[in-house]
Amino acid sequence: MSATDTVPMAPEGQIASAITDEEVIRLINVNKWYGEFHVLKDVNLSVRRGERIVICGPSGSGKSTLIRCINRLEQHQEGEIIVNGTTLDSNVKNIEAIRSDVGMVFQSFNLFPHLTVLENCTLAPMWVRKRPLDEAADVAMKYLERVRIPEQAHKYPGQLSGGQQQRVAIARSLCMNPNIMLFDEPTSALDPEMISEVLDVMVELAASGMTMLVVTHEMAFARKVADRVIFMDQGEIVEENAPDEFFANPRVDRSRLFLSQILAH
């Protein structure tokens, strides 16, 4: 387990959960195809406010596609996705409204290289939420402090390391004051010594009660913050379990095989 044990462990054990009864995301029998390839098969999922879910699985299992359907970066063909009480359909205004309340962090950061760190963080609050510049900049500085890089605010993304860029990306999403955060393999493109600085920030975020869906291979992170672990393979949710149970005693043979493979070395 030592290879994936990159979260610098503060006190061992779970972070207190802040789950409420309010349902913020619901997926009902969602199906999606890329051309002829059936990438999501009858996916059902319900996420409550404050819940932290880690989605894992082998590559090509549809886990990224699943969370990208939630803010409609990908379009599902069958089934229903309800986010914050709104059903996702072709209504562009609804989609934009949902996207502004659902933050997303990408594997490749996707910061805007022509804008400074601060401008990256103020762009959406100013143009989507119509906040005045000084107010947006104050909020941005607050979140840049929270991810511990306020001193880089006036640099361009190209001048930062990968770990710093990913922390800026998290701050940029938080500036929109989202109620759900989606993480699509946020540490997969990072050098090993930068993974922990990003995971630290994510652990803090989890502790603050944010609803999070995280696609990741960082099992130590999953063990520490997840309320639920979802294991996917070939477009299906194979197992849904509490993290302790999932790691100690997986119910399905496929998840057992997966765990033995990623935890073996």
Place this chain on the structure above:
Amino acid sequence: MATDNTQPGQDAAIVFEPKQSRSAPVASVGVIGWLRENLFYSWFSTIVTVVVAWGMFEGAAYLYDWGVTKAVFEAESRRQCLNTSPDGACWAGIIDWMNGFMYGRYPDEEQWRINLGGVLLIAWVLPFWLPNLKGKIGIGMSAVMVYPFLAAYLFLGGERGVFLNLMVFLAITLLVLNWVHVVLFYLTGRTLTENLVRMTGFEHRPETTHKYPMLALVAVVWGCVYAWLGDWQLELVRTNLWGGLFLTIVIAGVAIVSALPGGVALALARRSTMPVIRVFAITFIELFRSVPLITVLFMAVTMMPLFLPEDFQLNKLVQVMIGVCLFAAAYMAEVVRGGLQAIPNGQYEAAKAMGLSYWKMMNLVILPQALKLMIPNIVGNFMGLLKDTTLVSIIGLYDMLNMLKAVGQNPIWIGLHKEPLVFGAAIYFVLCFAMSKYSQRLERTIGQGNTGR
């Protein structure tokens, strides 16, 4: 760490002292090094160097001889030129016809209007090069949207309709206000709008009302300008008298200014997911790109009138401009599309994931990055356009090329062909080289701090 010997039980480590750097051998650096490396590397390259140097010297000496030492600068006619110096250039003809090269057949006593138009344009765009100025977008927009009407009236003259009345005086108003804004900005550090909002006490009202004081000021100044210049009228100069470099720049300028927005619109349409729009854009672009410009020009002049109502006569110059603009937009569309394709998909996704709408995503995230990548191609396109405008001489407009050719047919200067073409080449070279240099500067200044790419 080699000098660290504090650990117990260890002998003193060997002390590492870096060697002093020596200067490089004389033969490998500086002028001598460069010469050896590039010109006299082997016996073969030495021979090539000597031969090429001799050829260049002979060529330059011949040109200097022809163009300067043996040239005639003052003469009444080509005959006199030849009598004075048969092997030299006859620049006297160029000097005599200079007015024609610049203005075509535009009446002498009205040429100040063209010069004034040029001066006004410079006054309009000058604030762009002032440092730290806010509101450059507004100035740019007014230059593109309103100045052309003022220029058109200056060049053409004649009666003003209601619309032209409105636009011409609006142009004067905005030019004045642009400069008021510039002066105020450097005095107070605030834009004209902000100053107005403060003075009128609108600062306590909602932000959406802050534009009203500015609109009121525009209306008042427009009224004053109208009261002052309302009766002002210029003599009509028909477009068939326009010519020379002036006409070249008017056609190329209109094409250049309309090509970029047209190209962006077409490129976005071509990448659209809506089939009707995409098919229209593809058809338009491929049609205009596969047809030579000269064909487009002939079509514009001979075919277009057939599609218009009978009593609706379009001016030949306007027809040509429409043709050149469509052609330029089609070419620009592919340049823009190339730039858009160079932007990684993640940029689109990140912008969308924040809730930006399509147009905000394009204007704030995608196009600023793409346009920077496109600068070399865009300027290359502009240079091509400027030179392509010489084709209008074939359909009977007296652009610069036609005026240059006309010299040799003039009885006084008959047979004078070489010198005008050399002169024309020099003019085009100066214009294109300036554009090229400016684009290189633009690439550097826009790229500042943007080291990630």
